[in-house]
Amino acid sequence: MTGRFTRRGVLATALAAMLAATAPITQASAQTIRTDVNIGVRLEPPHLDPTAGAAAAIDEITYANIFEGLTRIDAEGAVKPWLAKSWEISEDGLTYTFLLQEGVKFHDGTDFDANDAKFSLDRARGEFSTNAQKPLFEGIGEVEVVDPTTLKVTLKKPNGAFLFNLGWGDAAMVAEETASSNTSKPIGTGPFKLVQWVQGDRIELAKNAEYWGEPAQLDRATFRIIADPAAELAALMAGDIDAFPNFQATENLPMLAADPRFTVAVGSTEGETILAMNNKKGPLADVRVRRAISHAVDRQAVIDGAMFGNGTPIGSHFAPHHPAYVDLTDTYPLDLDKAKALLAEAGYADGFKATLKLPPPTYARRGGELIASDLKKIGIELEIVPLEWAQWLSEVFKNKDFDFTIISHTEPMDINIYGRKDYYFQYDSEAFDKVMAELETTTEEQARYKLLGDAQRIIAEDAVNVFLFQLAKAGVWSANLKGMWVNSPIQANDLTGVHWE
Template structure:
């Protein structure tokens, strides 16, 4: 018997045509290419930009508004003394290679991150963990050495995503996670491709394919967007062009906040920066607003400490380091450098660093400090500055969320070693009362501001230029991520 083909109504035909034409791929440009693809072992923010939430997931995760919500952990219970967290994991979660994600993988990930030989860039997130115990395949218990009011927040960082022992050996080049997208291809120097995870445990993303392109040059970035070669540019590096895009109906411009404290990083163990008077002189030699206007075309909020101004616990400490070249010269003379000195200024690729570096070098010359600029690629910066600590000054935006705790690590690249600050951070970790935490955070901000650990410049704004039909993009960046899990095209 011949099959009878059903007739389609005009409405059904229109619906079918609409579905057939709906765009399901996207090309996103960002400025920096990740040096590797292991968020648990690499320090570069570009790793999270591509992979956070898209490929890798943690027990908890950040939403676009900065809130912390359940991730791979469906729920959790906290003991009365605040030291034991019992996580209940989602059932039916698989890694992209088909292996099951369970409590053993959580234990492996947390134990690996806190191990003595760990290369995790934020190893301090896991310092308070004393034990990770598998209760059953979907239940894992984490014991801390004391209450930590930031623990669930810390578990949302990209450095705390869950990985598997079966795929860890090749993670730097072939990332295997549990996220809504799988890693497809990486053409180094050009692009990285993701594909929809058809077996995703959560809500399926609207996009089938996503391509990240890496365009560091501001002129090339402008050309790529104008030619519509890319659909989205997150962290658009030429803010002077934003008015042109705003006036063009083809595009939308989103300007939001980041967690990026942009600082003049200072090597506190390298002479002469081991002298507080010299660091203070540098702080007074800097005209923040000139840097914001000249390098960022007005996008950015001046800061006087390492803390985000949009955080309710932020303390305005700009008065500790106003622009005062005469004061800077006096301090240099008092420190024994009346004739100035020469140092290095090593700059990573972002335009805020390259453009800002030129301005800062000029400002430092006015007080007698000769800063010799070296423009480094991101991998070079990681090796020389972050790992090798071979620098005098640098410029970088620390985009990790509420990361003032890095100042408690004397081995961190700017090498600030203050036992009083370290004790304060331990007290903060053990404090759960909101008012008490606010007081301690205020003290912490004040200490590093008055010690002039680094030159505090501005809170980095993030500008995104996208085609008019793209929806679901993050406006703000509570962590350095381009989360595509809820991005779609308007029909």
């Protein structure tokens, strides 16, 4: 199916597929092993350069498929060698010497070497960098090319997370000759190349026959953009889509789990889902108002109503599965009387009006209705403004033109965003900055965990945002499709191990 999905069309096709589901599989069809896959995604990326945008939808297409970094984050969240096959770290923790893979070529046939690696890191940290995660690279003092396969990176101060940071999509290796056009014509070193991008419909990848590493088992992969949850289910039932790594219509998971044609896998993500507040705008600049709002939102009702129970409550911006996690979910118990008292103390006894700008994901659209109802009980009237993804990135993330929004931050270990003065929710705390500065120079594991705990407590106490839940990853795919990630330790639909049986 090559056209855009329509609700009526996919429902009709789904009915036919369900009626045919009990038909016997012929021996010929059973012996045919497919080498293509159709994957459904809910958000279309604004472009395809992971080094120049914050949208998770970019990495969900490109990470490990089109672009690669010096290190990589695997399915278990561990740091692994990648374009750097090994490295040595100096005793003072400041100098990293990377030995690069040999024989690596970009998709346009040009060689990848240490000069490209230097360009990529210098570009990410440079004065005119558009990298959404530029702070990850600001600790780099100098990048030197020792020889074509050896790169030396000297840090300004030790950073225990440096190798992990190099595994983000934002640290992908690019060539100077093609970097400016990667948004629409991505040229990486990965096992897949871009074939075509039909905007609003699909992104097609093909196997890179000249790949330097273990070749992909798939010859072709198509990512189809399907934003509507009902259309997701219909496309899956009809066989038009083989996999939804992040399935939105979670109310249908029990039915799909009982169907032998499908595998249903509910895993974890790095997605802290928050009701984000503009900390420098109007009433929200007062911590008492933010605390009142935190007392008024029924988190469990949001999880139950928007996610059909799939989600773990959180009390700060940190993943519950991480060993440094501190359970702060009792910091703001549901208490409407307390919320009203705090509003009155701040001078807003009669409440106020504000906007709630919502991006397309289901958790935001469904959750927004529930939260608007919660806040109305304490006198806060929210005007719900649905936005498309590009609008949200422009109005909310870039221009900070919002009061409230709901978003899931899926970057791993990203509590450091609360130290960025120009970040969209505009939080500013000397106490938090002090903890993060100490964390950057601390390498001992337990000491880092203590500092991470302190950071979690500070942003919870300041009620920077309403911390809702850790986003669950509900994946559904064909029972014969293997190698899909159950968890999402990083924003990725890594196809390098995906195959049919």
